[in-house]
Amino acid sequence: NAGVMQNPRHLVRRRGQEARLRCSPMKGHSHVYWYRQLPEEGLKFMVYLQKENIIDESGMPKERFSAEFPKEGPSILRIQQVVRGDSAAYFCASSPGSDQPQHFGDGTRLSIL
Amino acid sequence: RKEVEQDPGPFNVPEGATVAFNCTYSNSASQSFFWYRQDCRKEPKLLMSVYSSGNEDGRFTAQLNRASQYISLLIRDSKLSDSATYLCVYLNAGNMLTFGGGTRLMVKP
Numbered sequence: 240n241a242g243v244m245q246n247p248r249h250l251v252r253r254r255g256q257e258a259r260l261r262c263s264p265m266k267g268h269s270h271v272y273w274y275r276q277l278p279e280e281g282l283k284f285m286v287y288l289q290k291e292n293i294i295d296e297s298g299m300p301k302e303r304f305s306a307e308f309p310k311e312g313p314s315i316l317r318i319q320q321v322v323r324g325d326s327a328a329y330f331c332a333s334s335p336g337s338d339q340p341q342h343f344g345d346g347t348r349l350s351i352l
Numbered sequence: 353r354k355e356v357e358q359d360p361g362p363f364n365v366p367e368g369a370t371v372a373f374n375c376t377y378s379n380s381a382s383q384s385f386f387w388y389r390q391d392c393r394k395e396p397k398l399l400m401s402v403y404s405s406g407n408e409d410g411r412f413t414a415q416l417n418r419a420s421q422y423i424s425l426l427i428r429d430s431k432l433s434d435s436a437t438y439l440c441v442y443l444n445a446g447n448m449l450t451f452g453g454g455t456r457l458m459v460k461p
Contacts, residue, residue, distance in 0.1 A: 270447070281453040281454060282439075287446070287447055298448070328393070330395055332449075338383065343395040343396050344395060348393075
């Protein structure tokens, strides 16, 4: 029973490029969450999605960041025109329903050159 | 004031010791509480849920005091493998997790 799968594990981009991070939730989980952990800081909520719907994106920066969870396929976190400050570990979590413990993927470490 | 406050540590303890971590939270509407552990550069892993009645899982005991907005984690008979950062977390009504900064534990032989 596979856990939350994220890819890539590591992603290197140059300033101005686009970064796409993928997350496949655990089997049977329809709720997906993205969190960001900046170096030496705690995890911060970014966005909460269910299939084809964004439920809460209050933690997303207003520009350059977007997320989707299509009917088919993984959830995607997209960062356009990356800057050095976007360097962080991006973790995806999933749960079977609301108010259920969330289980995390291994994360994607994004480095911006 | 941070939403979840934790002593960052590190707590350096010998194997076999008992160690306790505390955290306080500011959002009285918080619904569910958890302890997660995070190893260096790894993903957070759910350790246990936390209830007002207290709950125990092997060497780990967690307690929630809603009146004081205070959560604790007790680890008995510490093992080297317990070395990690322990994250105090709550789930709010919007279904998002709010994390404390974590408390670092180092268990020494």
